[in-house]
Amino acid sequence: xxxxxxxxxxxxxxxHPTWKYLWPLLAGVAVFLLGLIIRRILFSKLTRxxxxxxxxxxxxxxxxxxxxxxxxxxxxxxYAGIVFSPADSEIVGLAGRFLSVLWLISLTLVGFRVSDELxxxxxxxxxxxxxxxxxxxxxxxxxxxxIGALMVLNNLGVSITPMLAALGVxxxxxxxxxxxxxxxxxxxxxxxxxxxxxxxDYVKLDSGDEGHVMDIAWRNTRLKTLSNNWVxxxxxxxxxxxxxxxxxxxxxxxxxxxxVVDYKSxxxxxxxxxxxxxxxxMREVSGGIxxxxxxxxxxxxxxxxxxxTVILRGKTFVDQYLIKHEFIKxxxxxxxxxxxxxxxxxxxxxxxRADSSSGSGGN
Numbered sequence: 340x341x342x343x344x345x346x347x348x349x350x351x352x353x354x355h356p357t358w359k360y361l362w363p364l365l366a367g368v369a370v371f372l373l374g375l376i377i378r379r380i381l382f383s384k385l386t387r388x389x390x391x392x393x394x395x396x397x398x399x400x401x402x403x404x405x406x407x408x409x410x411x412x413x414x415x416x417x418y419a420g421i422v423f424s425p426a427d428s429e430i431v432g433l434a435g436r437f438l439s440v441l442w443l444i445s446l447t448l449v450g451f452r453v454s455d456e457l458x459x460x461x462x463x464x465x466x467x468x469x470x471x472x473x474x475x476x477x478x479x480x481x482x483x484x485x486i487g488a489l490m491v492l493n494n495l496g497v498s499i500t501p502m503l504a505a506l507g508v509x510x511x512x513x514x515x516x517x518x519x520x521x522x523x524x525x526x527x528x529x530x531x532x533x534x535x536x537x538x539x540d541y542v543k544l545d546s547g548d549e550g551h552v553m554d555i556a557w558r559n560t561r562l563k564t565l566s567n568n569w570v571x572x573x574x575x576x577x578x579x580x581x582x583x584x585x586x587x588x589x590x591x592x593x594x595x596x597x598x599v600v601d602y603k604s605x606x607x608x609x610x611x612x613x614x615x616x617x618x619x620x621m622r623e624v625s626g627g628i629x630x631x632x633x634x635x636x637x638x639x640x641x642x643x644x645x646x647x648t649v650i651l652r653g654k655t656f657v658d659q660y661l662i663k664h665e666f667i668k669x670x671x672x673x674x675x676x677x678x679x680x681x682x683x684x685x686x687x688x689x690x691x692r693a694d695s696s697s698g699s700g701g702n
Contacts, residue, residue, distance in 0.1 A: 363420040366419045367420030369419075370416040370419040371415075374415060386401065403453045407446075411442060411445070417434075448487075451487075454479055523574040524558070526578040527560070530560070538552055539551060541586055544572070544577075544583075558573065558574065559571050560572050591628060591654055594658075594659045594662050597649075598647055599681065600682070601644045601645075601679075601682045602644055602645060604644075608679070609647075612674070612677050613649055616670045617649055617666060619669065620662060621651065624661060624666075626654050626657075627651070627662055633649060634650055643683070643684050651666060
């Protein structure tokens with residue numbers, strides 16, 4: 340009798356209507372706490388493993404999964420709560436499909452993040468096959484998003500074949516409407532793959548525009564001029580232009596300086612002094628090629644003296660300005676010290692004064 344009297348209150352508590360709502364809550368909390376424990380143990384072991392690995396991608400993958408794993412844990416807890424709830428099977432199935440779609444979206448974002456970071460990490464190695472530009476990055480990102488979208492549509496039971504057929508029918512109209520945009524897109528792909536113009540190269544167009552290539556996007560290419568301005572060129576224009584690339588086949592270039600000396604100068608002495616100054620510039624000025632031996636070539640008997648070209652060498656196109664500056668400054672000082680004259684062009688102006696008597700009208 341006493342045992343029955345004790346069990347009755349306990350049974351009343353368990354059969355209370357509020358348990359219909361408490362069981363789902365308790366199930367969700369239990370699954371969430373279990374997921375936190377699994378997450379901590381799993382990622383602590385994975386962190387120790389990847390710390391000993393020489394690869395980069397596994398470290399990136401672990402970091403990319405750590406945040407979304409908490410979201411997946413929460414989604415599992417919500418699903419467990421729905422399963423233990425008094426909801427009918429149709430609602431449970433709908434909730435399961437919604438959570439699976441959310442899981443696919445989060446998985447796509449994880450792949451998006453991992454691929455983006457891998458592309459940046461391996462940019463130097465991948466540039467041998469495909470340069471890292473805005474266009475190539477957007478193509479990689481778009482491919483991952485397209486795969487994720489197809490997975491989501493397939494999970495929702497949407498047939499992809501009719502959609503592809505509709506896109507094929509409407510593709511012609513879209514291509515005609517976006518003719519300029521698509522032309523620039525394919526021109527950008529061609530420029531990127533051809534590798535005749537690369538990121539960072541200093542180029543000069545037949546239009547006179549010149550600068551460093553900063554980015555090749557899906558519609559245009561951006562050049563940064565030496566005056567720190569942008570020049571935005573449509574990809575189709577760039578693909579059709581005559582381009583001088585000062586970084587191909589090598590960024591090194593000859594730096595030519597035109598000089599003229601007086602006819603009375605000893606040309607052997609002029610050559611010796613000029614080469615000494617050029618060698619000093621190559622060794623001491625930033626951007627000069629240390630191993631290069633400057634030389635000169637006489638080429639013209641000019642109006643005021645013998646003209647010749649000094650051949651120096653710079654590491655990049657921009658380095659030539661400092662090399663010329665230092666060479667001319669030091670050469671002028673050395674010529675003055677050695678007594679070598681740099682002639683100054685002289686123009687004589689002869690003025691004929693009219694005879695005053697000729698205009699007297701015969702008086």
